[in-house]
Amino acid sequence: MDLPSDSCKYITWHKVEQHGIQGSQLRCPRIREGSCEEDLLCKQVRYTFPPKRRTLEKTKWETWLQENWEECTNLNLSFQDLGDTYQVENFKRILRRLIRVEILWLVDNSLVDLSAIRLPSCRILNMNKNYLTSFKQLPKIPQIQHLSLAENHIETLAGLSNLQYTPLESLILTRNPCEFHQNYRKRSSIKKIAQFKREKTYR
Known part of the structure; x- marks a missing residue:
């Protein structure tokens, strides 16, 4: 329309x-x-x-129901142009309601830190072209299988162990500064993460 x-x-x-x-x-x-x-x-x-x-409590409740984010399973929230702090906070408010989303795209949103967000059902997450500098700034994604973080500002692989208990199958880190580190591919491979899981299990 x-x-x-x-x-x-x-x-x-x-x-x-x-x-x-x-x-x-x-x-x-x-x-x-x-x-x-x-x-x-x-x-x-x-x-x-x-x-x-005048905004009545009933109107606020109707708006909350109309948004209906809790029922989303496949959602694209890319290119939101979040220029002000209150816009970022409103964006995070919506992310907190995505309790059933399985596929989520957050491309090019100038996102810096989503560590306070939990996406309990998310299996596929695309956060390309944001401003992440560490794996510690990722949302909590216990069911993640495919994670794309291309074109961010991730400098080290510190915090990669946060994904050790997830069913991660693919990880894309193209065009991040960490690509230039020695043994980058070996340390960031899914096999290496799986090995880290086993080592933690047997300790």
Whole structure:
């Protein structure tokens, strides 16, 4: 459905009235909220805000239900353009609700640290083109099988042991600084992680 971009570009999808679209119909929903009214006025951006309405607890609850993130199993939240701190916090709030997601794409979101997030059912996670510098900044992903971290800023393989108890089958670290370390491929191989698992088991 085509939406007039100028009047809707600062509104998340579930706040656009009379659009007739449900969350389960969106392949890549834009969840990033626009700048607050004060910021836009400071930047002298001409934008007509919808009239302010008193937000009741019932309305908040209806919005929470409409988002329906708890039922997502396959979700693409890439390219969100998270420019402000409150946008990042809102993004993390949604990630915390993804208790059933199995396939998740978070490409090019300028993400730095998701260590406080837990994705209990995630099997495939793509976090290419973010700002991760360590495996310790990854979310908790106990069921992960395929993990892609290409084009981040991971300098060392410290923290790789955090994946020792997961069923990890593939790990992509292309175009990270750690590629230039000696024995990089040997240390980051799935076989090496599996060996580390066995050593920890027999100790």
